[in-house]
Amino acid sequence: MLGLSDITEGTARVVGFDPVREPLAVKRRVGYLPDQVGFYDGLTAADNMRYMARLIGLGRQERDERIKSALEHVGLAEVADRRVSTFSRGMRQRLGLAEILMKDAQIAILDEPTSGLDPLATVELLEIIRNLKKHNVSVLLSSHLLERVQSVCDRVALFSGGDIVLMGTVPELRRQVLGGEFPVEIEAEGEGLRDRLAKVPGVRTVEATGPRHFRLLADRDVRPEAVVAVIEAGGRLYQISDLPSLEMIYTRYFQNLSNEGARHAA
Amino acid sequence: MRREGSPWQGLGAVVLKELSDHLSSWRMRILEWLVVVVAAVTVYAAIQQIKEATAEDPFLFLRLFTRAGGPLPLIALLSFLVPLVSIGLGFDLVNSEHNQRTLSRVLSQPIYRDALLLGKFLAGLATLAIGLVALWLLIIGLGLIMLGIPPGTEEVARAFIFLLVTIVYAGVWLALAMLFSILFRSAATAALAALGLWLFLTILWPLLAQPIANLITPNGDILAILNTQQILARFAPSALFNEIVAVVLDPSVRSTQQSMFAAMGLVLIERGAIPDAPIPLLQSLLVVWGQIVGLVAGTILLFVTGYIVFQRQEVRA
Numbered sequence: 001m002l003g004l005s006d007i008t009e010g011t012a013r014v015v016g017f018d019p020v021r022e023p024l025a026v027k028r029r030v031g032y033l034p035d036q037v038g039f040y041d042g043l044t045a046a047d048n049m050r051y052m053a054r055l056i057g058l059g060r061q062e063r064d065e066r067i068k069s070a071l072e073h074v075g076l077a078e079v080a081d082r083r084v085s086t087f088s089r090g091m092r093q094r095l096g097l098a099e100i101l102m103k104d105a106q107i108a109i110l111d112e113p114t115s116g117l118d119p120l121a122t123v124e125l126l127e128i129i130r131n132l133k134k135h136n137v138s139v140l141l142s143s144h145l146l147e148r149v150q151s152v153c154d155r156v157a158l159f160s161g162g163d164i165v166l167m168g169t170v171p172e173l174r175r176q177v178l179g180g181e182f183p184v185e186i187e188a189e190g191e192g193l194r195d196r197l198a199k200v201p202g203v204r205t206v207e208a209t210g211p212r213h214f215r216l217l218a219d220r221d222v223r224p225e226a227v228v229a230v231i232e233a234g235g236r237l238y239q240i241s242d243l244p245s246l247e248m249i250y251t252r253y254f255q256n257l258s259n260e261g262a263r264h265a266a
Numbered sequence: 267m268r269r270e271g272s273p274w275q276g277l278g279a280v281v282l283k284e285l286s287d288h289l290s291s292w293r294m295r296i297l298e299w300l301v302v303v304v305a306a307v308t309v310y311a312a313i314q315q316i317k318e319a320t321a322e323d324p325f326l327f328l329r330l331f332t333r334a335g336g337p338l339p340l341i342a343l344l345s346f347l348v349p350l351v352s353i354g355l356g357f358d359l360v361n362s363e364h365n366q367r368t369l370s371r372v373l374s375q376p377i378y379r380d381a382l383l384l385g386k387f388l389a390g391l392a393t394l395a396i397g398l399v400a401l402w403l404l405i406i407g408l409g410l411i412m413l414g415i416p417p418g419t420e421e422v423a424r425a426f427i428f429l430l431v432t433i434v435y436a437g438v439w440l441a442l443a444m445l446f447s448i449l450f451r452s453a454a455t456a457a458l459a460a461l462g463l464w465l466f467l468t469i470l471w472p473l474l475a476q477p478i479a480n481l482i483t484p485n486g487d488i489l490a491i492l493n494t495q496q497i498l499a500r501f502a503p504s505a506l507f508n509e510i511v512a513v514v515l516d517p518s519v520r521s522t523q524q525s526m527f528a529a530m531g532l533v534l535i536e537r538g539a540i541p542d543a544p545i546p547l548l549q550s551l552l553v554v555w556g557q558i559v560g561l562v563a564g565t566i567l568l569f570v571t572g573y574i575v576f577q578r579q580e581v582r583a
Contacts, residue, residue, distance in 0.1 A: 024377075030374070034371065038366040039368060051283050054276070057275065
């Protein structure tokens with residue numbers, strides 16, 4: 001869409017522009033943060049930004065103002081005059097986001113923005129990404145860290161072999177992939193818990209997977225009821241599982257797919 | 267349907283950035299010292315020789331460029347120094363952006379690839395031109411001081427054309443180096459390929475030209491063979507450069523074949539011509555017009571090839 005790969009076939013529209021015929025209009029509105037973003041190491045953060053600003057075609061005054069506010073926004077204002085070669089990976093990613101902010105893009109494409117970051121840096125980066133949303137930027141983000149994605153994304157699309165196979169909010173995906181099934185894992189201790197849990201409305205089956213581990217299959221979210229059931233039985237509750245995560249949906253989807261494939265083969 | 271916007275958008279920004287990169291780089295510092303040393307050595311050597319030789323020469327000043335003590339006059343030195351420096355500046359122009367992973371970011375800004383490539387080329391050429399102009403001025407200045415005679419108008423004009431031709435010659439090699447920097451992702455490979463081709467064209471190709479000419483010329487006429495040989499040799503930019511400067515800087519040379527025949531002990535005498543009489547600048551230019559056009563065309567051809575390859579290249583990180 002940004003003209004980084006050669007076009008083989010088909011057409012596309014980006015905010016109403018044809019990337020083949022009007023690439024400049026598209027590129028003015030789209031910001032891109034590649035996986036392992038690179039900067040000119042010999043230049044300072046501000047100089048790197050200044051070069052990009054010149055390429056965008058900003059006037060001198062506007063340029064300096066925007067660079068300053070963008071760098072402040074991502075928390076790099078203090079190191080603006082340091083060479084980028086001294087920056088950590090997290091700082092580079094933030095500098096990349098600052099560039100998108102400076103560009104005032106409508107769409108931001110982020111490729112694996114959190115890969116290779118330590119947990120703290122990841123949290124900070126995701127916070128900045130969430131802020132982008134407040135600036136009316138649509139963020140397109142690709143990632144393999146599904147948990148992280150879940151926490152910032154409104155809608156999720158799963159790709160398989162280059163095609164979108166699933167798209168929607170996380171609850172929507174959950175419904176589509178898992179059907180009506182809600183698996184709940186409970187770790188609890190108590191007398192006759194298994195029967196008690198089986199009587200909770202909505203629960204279809206209860207399976208004891210360990211000395212105090214139970215797996216429920218329900219047709220809706222029965223966790224509050226299950227907790228009440230355990231407490232009422234005088235049991236001690238240690239742990240109850242979260243809703244099926246995006247990661248689980250993902251695994252399940254591809255499991256289903258390969259099962260189907262196996263059936264077709266048979 | 268035309269694509270929207272100007273292909274030159276962002277060109278100025280790229281040129282400025284690249285130029286400031288070049289000028290502050292270590293390579294530039296090396297280039298500066300090279301310029302100083304080359305100027306000092308050649309002028310000194312040339313003056314020594316000129317002092318001994320002649321006071322009658324009407325084109326004394328041009329001898330500064332063409333004649334120097336020992337085996338290397340300035341023009342011979344330049345004919346291999348310029349490619350070396352050009353390749354040194356150009357071999358990592360594009361692939362360093364790949365390797366720094368800055369290319370995809372730069373190209374996702376609202377500019378065309380045209381601007382980036384042309385900007386890099388122009389900035390490189392400007393850098394080389396700065397070096398060459400400095401060298402040229404140094405030589406003329408030193409010559410003025412040490413010879414004590416001001417150059418005539420025609421001498422200045424000829425020297426100036428020589429400067430332009432040298433810059434174009436640098437452009438050919440810069441375009442070649444840039445082409446390799448587009449073709450090869452690894453800077454070392456690109457440098458090696460460019461240097462290899464340069465060595466081949468300047469050293470091996472002239473040697474090969476003779477047997478090949480012997481092979482492909484049907485009858486054994488020596489003039490025909492020599493002609494073919496010269497045509498073949500002209501595929502090397504350095505051959506074109508040498509022919510041009512030999513004519514431009516020496517008004518008594520009236521044909522590009524003269525030196526070749528002279529080397530074989532032959533003298534080419536045109537009817538009605540007075541041997542060794544100087545010819546006007548315009549006539550000199552006419553003699554080598556083809557070669558000059560050839561150099562410019564070579565630059566453009568190499569640049570366009572690089573441009574086409576670059577347009578189709580996948581630049582996602």
